[in-house]
Amino acid sequence: MREEVSSAISYALSKGFQIHPDAFKILEKIDVKELQNVIKQIVREKAKQNLFLINQSDLKMFIESDMDSTTEDNHVILFDPTKKVTSAEGIDGFTALFTDRYSKLMKIMTQRSQSKKLTSISNITNGKLGEETYIAGLLMDRKIERDVTKLTIDDPTGSIEVLVFNKETQETANSLLMDQFLMASIASGKNGGFIVRELLVPDIPDHITNRSKTETYAVLISDLHVGSKYFLEKEFKEFVSWLSSPDPIARKVRFVLVCGDIVDGIGIFPNQDKELLLMDVNEQMAKAAELLDKIPKHIKVFIIPGNHDPGRRALPQPAIPEKHNMHLWNRENFFMLGNPSLLELNGVRILMFHGQSLDDVVGTTPGLSYAQPARAMRALLRTRHLSPIYGKRTPIAPELEDFMVISDVPDIYHSGHIHVVDLDMYKGTLIVNSGAWQSQTPFQASVGINPTPGIAVIVNLATMKVFTRDFTENSS
Ligand code: D5M
Ligand code: FE
Numbered sequence: 001m002r003e004e005v006s007s008a009i010s011y012a013l014s015k016g017f018q019i020h021p022d023a024f025k026i027l028e029k030i031d032v033k034e035l036q037n038v039i040k041q042i043v044r045e046k047a048k049q050n051l052f053l054i055n056q057s058d059l060k061m062f063i064e065s066d067m068d069s070t071t072e073d074n075h076v077i078l079f080d081p082t083k084k085v086t087s088a089e090g091i092d093g094f095t096a097l098f099t100d101r102y103s104k105l106m107k108i109m110t111q112r113s114q115s116k117k118l119t120s121i122s123n124i125t126n127g128k129l130g131e132e133t134y135i136a137g138l139l140m141d142r143k144i145e146r147d148v149t150k151l152t153i154d155d156p157t158g159s160i161e162v163l164v165f166n167k168e169t170q171e172t173a174n175s176l177l178m179d180q181f182l183m184a185s186i187a188s189g190k191n192g193g194f195i196v197r198e199l200l201v202p203d204i205p206d207h208i209t210n211r212s213k214t215e216t217y218a219v220l221i222s223d224l225h226v227g228s229k230y231f232l233e234k235e236f237k238e239f240v241s242w243l244s245s246p247d248p249i250a251r252k253v254r255f256v257l258v259c260g261d262i263v264d265g266i267g268i269f270p271n272q273d274k275e276l277l278l279m280d281v282n283e284q285m286a287k288a289a290e291l292l293d294k295i296p297k298h299i300k301v302f303i304i305p306g307n308h309d310p311g312r313r314a315l316p317q318p319a320i321p322e323k324h325n326m327h328l329w330n331r332e333n334f335f336m337l338g339n340p341s342l343l344e345l346n347g348v349r350i351l352m353f354h355g356q357s358l359d360d361v362v363g364t365t366p367g368l369s370y371a372q373p374a375r376a377m378r379a380l381l382r383t384r385h386l387s388p389i390y391g392k393r394t395p396i397a398p399e400l401e402d403f404m405v406i407s408d409v410p411d412i413y414h415s416g417h418i419h420v421v422d423l424d425m426y427k428g429t430l431i432v433n434s435g436a437w438q439s440q441t442p443f444q445a446s447v448g449i450n451p452t453p454g455i456a457v458i459v460n461l462a463t464m465k466v467f468t469r470d471f472t473e474n475s476s
């Protein structure tokens with residue numbers, strides 16, 4: 001008998017278990033590297049049920065060839081910025097970025113009937129204002145005064161200031177995000193100036209969600225922060241071992257999506273070292289790899305970076321560079337992608353974006369808070385852009401193309417960063433903020449952020465039914 005097999009058996013016996021003779025034959029077939037883990041899982045699960053015999057059926061599901069082959073696990077990477085980022089320098093770069101943002105969003109807007117009445121801003125400022133005229137551009141400035149909101153809108157031909165008096169339209173105007181695309185119908189005011197009659201944002205259309213043909217589950221997580229004193233290692237290990245457990249849902253998981261902040265990083269904020277357990281980013285990455293490595297091979301793992309991970313900080317971010325995490329890059333079932341990325345899993349389109357810009361959305365929009373990140377994500381979906389606000393907290397690279405425009409409507413829109421699990425369904429798109437595996441840090445306490453760590457979000461891709469599983473001690 002192989003050494004690994006006998007040590008796994010000894011473990012089970014030491015916990016008071018018996019092993020059915022038929023089970024022995026199967027033990028030999030289980031991947032040696034996973035055997036110890038498999039036995040520990042079974043022991044734990046069965047002990048909970050007061051059953052102390054390991055039989056054939058307990059082990060069968062761990063043999064690769066016995067995996068339910070009807071559970072499809074097709075994936076297509078539709079967009080990954082890693083090889084596309086170039087970063088032109090200086091003003092020229094930002095001009096190109098904003099011009100591309102305008103034209104990509106204009107293309108989306110032309111699907112609206114009102115777009116037939118569009119005219120360029122230079123036409124208006126030159127005095128050619130018809131009966132019903134629409135303009136479209138990016139919101140460059142907003143002044144909210146007592147009974148008027150003033151918007152400055154730019155298109156490639158010029159810039160215009162327009163006035164909003166109508167109370168309802170003012171509400172829309174006041175909730176717009178800076179630098180976002182919008183369309184406005186305008187008329188001449190009696191005392192001069194241009195009065196807004198209607199404001200339109202790109203938004204997503206109501207749509208029927210794509211579904212997987214088989215009952216396949218995707219698990220959405222983010223913000224591990226490995227290396228931080230506050231990383232919940234025990235809970236995360238519980239989660240990873242659940243993936244190879246006999247739980248019937250776990251048996252149908254084929255995808256794990258990790259939405260950034262894998263490690264805590266070094267020098268991300270002042271005095272961070274006081275909160276670190278591992279002081280070297282490569283040590284942090286190695287530790288993360290060691291933990292993630294225990295995810296069984298039949299599960300595909302997609303990883304994007306966040307603002308704490310090594311590599312470029314400005315958006316869009318290329319994948320975490322290979323030199324920091326050889327182990328993850330070298331595994332066949334691991335996919336290291338950039339931020340944002342778009343995937344298709346069994347036909348279901350999933351947009352992954354760490355969510356850095358949510359700080360700016362929450363910070364500049366009245367009524368939004370860190371307690372409900374899905375509402376801030378909904379606001380971004382309506383702008384059809386992942387990070388419109390320029391010049392606040394979120395660093396944006398001067399790319400020649402704006403990769404942050406949401407051109408394709410996703411079935412699932414997944415972010416993290418806020419460390420609070422929150423779910424929402426908007427016009428057929430499932431919005432998921434997948435929380436964190438780091439408990440509240442002193443900084444978060446000081447700004448009143450109450451994280452909900454240790455929870456995984458699980459989606460049945462066949463039905464779009466979504467639920468959470470809590471891996472913290474006081475649960476279950
Ligand atoms: O972000 C963790 C949480 O902390 C998330 O809710 C955003 C919030 N955060 C991050 N930086 C700031 C600043 N500078 N002010 C206010 N709130 C912030 P993480 O990316 O994991 O550090
Ligand atoms: Fe984070």
Ligand code: ZN
Nearest residue numbers: 261306307417
């Ligand atoms: Zn973050």
